[in-house]
Amino acid sequence: MIVRPSPEQEAIVAHPLEPLRVVAGAGTGKTTTIALRLAGAVDGGLDPERALGLTFTNKAAEELADRLRTGLPQLAAAGREVEVLTYHAFAWSLLVERGAHVGVERTATIIGPGAQRQLLAELLRDTTARHLDLTAPGIRLSEALLLARRLADHLRTPEDLLAAAPEEPDEVWARRLELAELLRRYEEAKRRLGLLDHGDLVRRAVRLVSEHPDVADRIRRRYGLVLLDEYQDTDPGQRRLLQLLFAGVPVTAVGDPDQAIYEWRGASPTNFAAFPRHFPLPDGSPAPTLRLGLNRRSGPAILAVANAVQGRIGGRDHVPLRPAPDAPTASTTAAWFATAAEEAAWIARRLHDLRADGIPWREMAVLTRRNRELAELGTALVAHGVPVHDVGAADLLRRPAVAPVHAWLRLLADPTDTPALVAVLLGDRWRLGLADLLPLAHHGRHPSGEDRRLDLLDVVEHLDEVAGLRPDARKRLDEFRTLYRRLLARSQDAALEDLVVDVVEALDLWTEIGALDETAARSARLDLHRFVELAASWTPLVGRPSLPGFLAHLEALDEGADPELDAVAPSSEDAVALLTVHRAKGLEWDVVVLPSLVDGVFPARPRRHDDPAGDPTALPADLRLDPRPLPEDPRERLAVLRRAHADGEWRLAYVAVTRARRFLLATGSAWHADRRRPAKPSELFEVVAEHETDPGPRTAEAGPRPSPRPWHDVLPAPDPLFPDGWRAALGDLLEGRRPLEGVDETSLAAARADFLALLAGLDDDVPAPDPPPTVRVGGLVLLASCPLRYRWAEVERLPRRPGPWLRAGIDFHRRIELHHRTGLAPDDPETATYDLVAEGPHLADPFRAFLASRFARHRPVHLEASFELPLAGVHLRGRIDAIYEHDDGWEIVDFKSGRRRRPEPWLQLEAYALAVGSGAVDPRPPEELTITFAWFGGGEVEEASRRLGPDELAALRGRIERLLSAAADGPFEAAPGEGCRDCDFVAFCPEGRAFLTAADRRRRRGRE
Ligand code: SF4
Incomplete structure (x- = not known):
């Protein structure tokens, strides 16, 4: 369907080619407007090769490029294209072209967060610290990554941080300095290995164009129009690069400050607010601002909630949303329950009703504030006959069909991963009870009378020596051991994707899924296929795909909702999408459910503030590129930080609400998760309730506290030894509330060494040749x-x-x-x-x-x-x-x-x-x-x-x-040819670009 541009869009398209800021509210056709402006400029005589579009994710770049191809069919037919890149790819293309000036070789390898994590983990192992608690290496690793990112966002190095230290550091500074020292070694290791991480790309590109103005000049002359998409999500370093390159170029920045939800990963709210000053008109006056407020997505009832949510966000650049004349009829409902199980049952009933009214499952989505709620609610919905699929890769790991495969892969990569082993042994395939594991743990503490400890897997290898096992448990453990040895041998040489498929097949999961009822089977099949596909499509930025690298990538996914990392994969399968709000940005559905709108969950309570006085990963004010004044007085300071946090949560709520076209369902329950006291509805629930058009049920009395795992009430608890169910018992075990007897850190390390020695011993008999390429x-x-x-x-x-x-x-x-x-x-x-x-x-x-x-x-x-x-x-x-x-x-x-x-x-x-x-x-x-x-x-x-x-x-x-x-x-x-047109690397390849330019020129001359 061809949609006529609105008068607002026409004004933007017709605006002269000069710096311009566009505030585009949710659902107002931002990408279409960008495409129209670019297409309009090209129609007006701008050479398409002189236009550039920059955006954040590969997906968004592809979408914009597609719109431009559709909008400019005559150019597409002639093989001419507007260049559309991600911000990072653009920085890298500068370095590929002229990076030698700043010591970047074209052969340098770019590493992603997974590889970054692996490298830092190696360095952390050899670290001693007086102030950092190294008994929690995972947390320290996350802190180091966060600090590395913050330094890069502000174009700083660990040395800058070390040099900025006060003479007498307090405890926060002392921890910050130890992290900075770790990052200094990380920088050294990257240099030694010829690696660059994402932060280096912008940092080095800024150095290149600052130190070599001739390079900046050449690039500036190349472009007659630059469009910056999602500008509210740029960090200060990216803004500096764009300013250095494109001052004086007609730059159009499009964004929406109300949808700025990535401040926690470096986006600077100042960039969008200060764009008119950062990119002034030729006469020095600030760039003008145009606004898009005509929403073409949602019905009026949903926009009323969206505007009420918007009213809670601080700041001035809001664009209230107006419905289009042909907007769909919409309804909003708020429903409150005593327990999470009742909440899930009501959501399932409502979705079934909407499905009966003709809305396909694929047009429905459940959006949560945190990952935690997704897996549990997904399980409950499937139990109620609603097919679901996890859209974000990180959430997928908690899905019932995928969790055992993930646990097996972890175990194959690291035999000391006891939680993974316990999850496997207690899982559906082997069905052991915790009581069965106790003899193993006991044996691990006293193996054959020797004064050392073995980890659990090593004990399984010595099964014949373990006393006190039930015969049935011994038989199952023996079967497990045989399968483990087979898969371990396979993991040594199989390609990653083949290994994942082998694990799925060895566990006979397709057959098991076939035995489920239709809804559960469909959801499980989708999940499993998605996981296999994730392994197949994952490409490390260093070396070949490997199991440890893939697991590190999954771990990085699990750490945070980074859109560059965890590309969402909306599917056309007929199933309800489950995802967090962060991952839902840019997507839309007819029906959106916002569950768990419970006080402290959404909007969420702050876990820690980005405050240099209390957080070692926060940058001191004088190292930041954007001004962020914080009051000296601790109470005033806390109030400012709390206000900033609350704004962030309301922006997230705005994104959540504006995903819905026709139905918005807000739900919550008093006995949410493991709470000990009944919870109250959150402020977001109240906002929806104030504007609801189709009232939902409200259960006033919370009643007595249900079982500790209310979402799981639909599942039986099969083990009479553990009245709360084996899931709760496993949760206790994994979270350390009920530690495994006989297994501690020292024994893990000793057992790991033993295991490696055992492997080395096996190698004595069969000399292991280098694996063939x-x-x-x-x-x-x-x-x-x-x-x-x-x-x-x-x-x-x-x-x-x-x-x-x-x-x-x-x-x-x-x-x-x-x-x-x-x-x-x-x-x-x-x-x-x-x-x-x-x-x-x-x-x-x-x-x-x-x-x-x-x-x-x-x-x-x-x-x-x-x-x-x-x-x-x-x-x-x-x-x-x-x-x-x-x-x-x-x-x-x-x-x-x-x-x-x-x-x-x-x-x-x-x-x-x-x-x-x-x-x-x-x-x-x-x-x-x-x-x-x-x-x-x-x-x-x-x-x-x-x-x-x-x-x-x-x-x-x-x-x-x-x-x-x-x-x-x-x-x-290089062998340039017509194949260069669909080559992913053409941006990095001068030969390919030269070939295409010459070929296009020839073609144009031929037509004239
Ligand atoms: S752009 Fe062309 S020449 Fe360059 S790598 Fe790709 S196919 Fe080869």
């Missing part, structure tokens, strides 16, 4: 097209842009796998689960086309078949979508969700055929093979096939061996 088939195809692209994608990995087509492709393959694994006929009602909408207006739904094709009607003999083929000294690795059996041999098929491409990338299927023909997939392959590409993006299947006999396979072997030798030895030189 591996090359993926995808890498082989890149190598054949451009060796430099292969190097950046596979050897020295640079960040890649996950585009919507990649998401669509993953979704599509997941559905094909689900279709064949569940064995459902295409017309089975269950396939409604996969009733997808197309990813874009231009693409037909590829899965519909698949369901109508011959590939859906026949079951493949191999599905998602992994292989590893030793060739020319390396291992060629790949995964084949499907292999079908016919009378005249096997057909190897690669499914593509897009439209047909010519020429076909045959090398991919040829490599698969070679692997199949060599017996790497199945020991008895037929002689005759057919290779087939099947494209589904055009509305119906289009196929291209070739037959390969033994002679062709022999010829292929020689060709692929020669390519693989080049993969091992290089040189990886």
Whole structure:
């Protein structure tokens, strides 16, 4: 549907090309307005290559680029594009171009928060401290990361902090200095290893353009219009870089101070407020401000709540929201209950009613303030027949289908991870009780009379020596030990994604899920697929994907809602989305439920203030780039900090409320979580209640306190030894309220050493060769097209842009796998689960086309078949979508969700055929093979096939061996060509950019 621009939008599009600030309220069409302004400037004669759009996440950059392609079809057809990058990618592109001036090599590797954490953890292990409590290394690690981030946000180094120390440091300063010393060593380690973290990108880019004004000049002259999206989320360092580069350039900054919810990770509220002064007009006067207040998303009742919430936020730049003339009818409801279980049951009933009224599950979302509520509420909703899926990756780890896989992976990566082992042994597969673990713990304390302690896994390895085990428990532990050894051996050489799939299959989770009722099965399948997909799509910014790296990444996800890290994956599956409000920014649904609106939960109580006087991770005022005056008087100071915290919470509430189009349900309960006294409704609940149009129930009496785990009342407690249920007992154990007897820190360390010695002993018999290098088939195809692209994608990995087509492709393959694994006929009602909408207006739904094709009607003999083929000294690795059996041999098929491409990338299927023909997939392959590409993006299947006999396979072997030798030895030189157009690295590649510029110029000349 084409929406006419509103008069507000037209004013922005028509505004002269000069610095401009746009305050865009929620749902007022910010991205459309940015795209219209860029498109308007290009229509007015601006060369598209002279326009630049900057935004925060890859997802937002992709969305903006897509809108521009749609808005400027004639340019898109000519292969010309407006450059749209994330702020970090832009800083990196400057360093790739001219970073040598400030000591940054193009070969430097960028590390993400997971790798940052790993490196800091290594350094922390060798740290001694007088003031920091090192018995809680996880907390210290988080503090060090936070301080590193804050220093980088303000373009400071640990040395700056050490130099700013007072002569007689108080306790807070003493701890800050010890953290700074740790960060100094971290900086040294990065230099030694040739690494850069995200903070370095902006810091070094600022140094580059400050010390080399000629570089800044060149870049400034390159652009005739710069659009800054989500400007309210920029940090002071990013603002400084933009100011240095774009002073005097027409810069349009778009944002909404009421949606500034990332202050805790460095965003500076001053940037947006001071934009008119930071980017003045040529005559020195402040840049003007235009506003967008016409909301095109929500009905009037929801906007009334949004405006009331907005009224609670301090500051002046608010834009009250007005409904569009064609706004949907909306309703708001506030409902209060005695227990969380009643609250969950009511939410489930209400969602069922709305579903019966025709709203699909996928148009509903449950948003919480914290992760904590999500998993428990999700479990309760599934028990009430509501299918759910976790949208944020971090929340996924707590879902019932994923938690055991995560625990197994932790255990495979670290045999001393006792909490993971306990979770595995007490979980559904082995069903041991805590009483069964006590003999193990006891044995660990006195192993064979020796004066040392073993950790639990080591004791399981010595099972025969353990006394006092029930026979049934011994049998199960023995089975566990066999499986653990098998998976441990597998984890030594399997690719990460294959290992995750192996763990899922070894636990027989697909079968278990099949035994659940339909709703629970659907939610569990979605969760598990999403987790496997997360492992498959995760790329470390250092080296190859590894299990410890992936786990560190998950841990970093779990630490905080960082949108750059935890990309949300809204799915077109028909299930209710569960996510935190931080992750919901930029998304919208017909129905939004805000549960747990309980005093102190949402708005949340402050845990600690960003106050240099009390928090060692807070920067002293004179090291900050933005002024942040705090009163000296402690009470006044506390009042200012509390006000800032409350503003942040109300901004979050504003984001939450404005996600809803038609129905807003606010709920809470007196006996929330483990509270000892009944809670009161929160202020946010009261605001919704004041404006409710469709009154919900209010239970006045809290009644007696229910069981300690009220959300779990729907689950039975199977272990009579633990009347509160094994989950509560496990929670007690993991949180240290009921420690495992016989296991303490000293014994863990000793046992770890023993375990390593044991592994070393195993190596005595079998000399362990270095693992052979591996090359993926995808890498082989890149190598054949451009060796430099292969190097950046596979050897020295640079960040890649996950585009919507990649998401669509993953979704599509997941559905094909689900279709064949569940064995459902295409017309089975269950396939409604996969009733997808197309990813874009231009693409037909590829899965519909698949369901109508011959590939859906026949079951493949191999599905998602992994292989590893030793060739020319390396291992060629790949995964084949499907292999079908016919009378005249096997057909190897690669499914593509897009439209047909010519020429076909045959090398991919040829490599698969070679692997199949060599017996790497199945020991008895037929002689005759057919290779087939099947494209589904055009509305119906289009196929291209070739037959390969033994002679062709022999010829292929020689060709692929020669390519693989080049993969091992290089040189990886640029081979620019038409492939540069879809290359993720074109921003870093002068050769590719030069090729495209010349090709476009030729094309333009040809048209003239
Ligand atoms: S932009 Fe072109 S030349 Fe450069 S790495 Fe990519 S494909 Fe190769």
